[in-house]
Amino acid sequence: MKKLIFLIFFVGLFSTSTFSQAVNNQHIKNQITIFKSEFRGPYKDIRWFCKDGSIRLPNDPCPKEIGPGIQHARYRDVVESIGKKNHVFLGQILAYTTNQEFWDSQNHNSRLKQYQLDKYLRSIDDGWVLQKAQYYRGAVQVEDEEAWGVDFYKWLLTGDTSITKNFFLIRQSLKDIPHKGDDNVAQLMRSQSKVLSDLFPSFMDLRVKIHGQPEFTDIEKVKQFKTKNVSKLTNALNLKFDELIVTMNNFYKPIDISAFPQKASLVKNTPIGLSIKEFSVKNSVGTNSVNLVSESAKLLLEIRKAILVEKRASARIQLLDTSLKLEEIIFKNASEWNPLTIKGLLDKTYYLAMATAGAGYIELWEWDQMEVVLKPQNTTKLTLNELTLILQSARSIVEWSSSMVKATYDDIVHIYTGFEPKSYGFIDDKIRSSIALHLGKTVGDLGILLQPNLL
Numbered sequence: 294m295k296k297l298i299f300l301i302f303f304v305g306l307f308s309t310s311t312f313s314q315a316v317n318n319q320h321i322k323n324q325i326t327i328f329k330s331e332f333r334g335p336y337k338d339i340r341w342f343c344k345d346g347s348i349r350l351p352n353d354p355c356p357k358e359i360g361p362g363i364q365h366a367r368y369r370d371v372v373e374s375i376g377k378k379n380h381v382f383l384g385q386i387l388a389y390t391t392n393q394e395f396w397d398s399q400n401h402n403s404r405l406k407q408y409q410l411d412k413y414l415r416s417i418d419d420g421w422v423l424q425k426a427q428y429y430r431g432a433v434q435v436e437d438e439e440a441w442g443v444d445f446y447k448w449l450l451t452g453d454t455s456i457t458k459n460f461f462l463i464r465q466s467l468k469d470i471p472h473k474g475d476d477n478v479a480q481l482m483r484s485q486s487k488v489l490s491d492l493f494p495s496f497m498d499l500r501v502k503i504h505g506q507p508e509f510t511d512i513e514k515v516k517q518f519k520t521k522n523v524s525k526l527t528n529a530l531n532l533k534f535d536e537l538i539v540t541m542n543n544f545y546k547p548i549d550i551s552a553f554p555q556k557a558s559l560v561k562n563t564p565i566g567l568s569i570k571e572f573s574v575k576n577s578v579g580t581n582s583v584n585l586v587s588e589s590a591k592l593l594l595e596i597r598k599a600i601l602v603e604k605r606a607s608a609r610i611q612l613l614d615t616s617l618k619l620e621e622i623i624f625k626n627a628s629e630w631n632p633l634t635i636k637g638l639l640d641k642t643y644y645l646a647m648a649t650a651g652a653g654y655i656e657l658w659e660w661d662q663m664e665v666v667l668k669p670q671n672t673t674k675l676t677l678n679e680l681t682l683i684l685q686s687a688r689s690i691v692e693w694s695s696s697m698v699k700a701t702y703d704d705i706v707h708i709y710t711g712f713e714p715k716s717y718g719f720i721d722d723k724i725r726s727s728i729a730l731h732l733g734k735t736v737g738d739l740g741i742l743l744q745p746n747l748l
Contacts, residue, residue, distance in 0.1 A: 328423075
């Protein structure tokens, strides 16, 4: 009898262990292939989700006495199984997730990072797992996703722990999680150019230019490329070029700096609110790139510090959104600042390094140490040792900026590359969309200019 009890226990234990084992990467890869080809993709069906916890058919909305519900798709059983066994979540619907589950703090914020990586993959692979399902009407409701995003950030930014420990991740996530803000047009531009170079290899040189040294003049270069190759382009490729040109025009259209105070209305009577208003008045019209980059960098750093002082979650959201707009201003205008002297390069290096600190690519304590070295001095002469120290310090900030991106996302990219090799480009895309891209080029120019003196 004891042997029989033991055998039953052993079989039960073995079964539990087997069902809890992670599935292999090939299985996930096969499922992704299936999802791409099916109209519903990773989703099973669409249902109403009511406030009382009940789930109703699409043609049977939640009754008024219960209150308005939300409608969205349910995941396929295999998707839920992969989520439970591998902690890999495909085709995530925000409205289908609790705040705690999505923040996923016990797994280094894996679900949030996966959502960001998923959006990147969708942008470069025609919807990725949603290749067909992106046209599955009702699967995801934009207004519900945006409302969820607002509630999520209000929950996350209440208290100081999350923003203090995860400033960079939270700020980056605002680019991807809908919260009634702007879309990430820069990523879309890079993704569209990558798709075009994959389909039409001779576009590669322009793609590299758009990814590495983006400028307003690239729009005309793309138009000229399209005209030059018109006889070789299919209707589908012509359409993709037109879409890229529209995206580039959206990316390079002027940011309405005059609207900053209204978009940060919750802080209008605070010190940071007054700084935002002053910045808006000074830079709304007729500001050159040098002043715009330097003034934006100063306000960007000031906002990062102010977010730690401001305790209202809604106000913090507004400050973070303003911070992202300032980074966009710097990213667009840095290439227009072309210093020809060592002093000019030192000034540009200082303000771009300041901006990397304001945007969270380095820690504030790292900036405090480096600012002493990088801050422009009121002198016309610097020793060779002083110049060498500045160059080394600036190079360190470039390295730390890239390391921040890698340290934040490398874990999830490593997991995803096991079944989706295209994930490997995610970190590079993040770095190329950052101020660190321009800082790296400026520091490189400074090194070239100083090289004869350092030999």
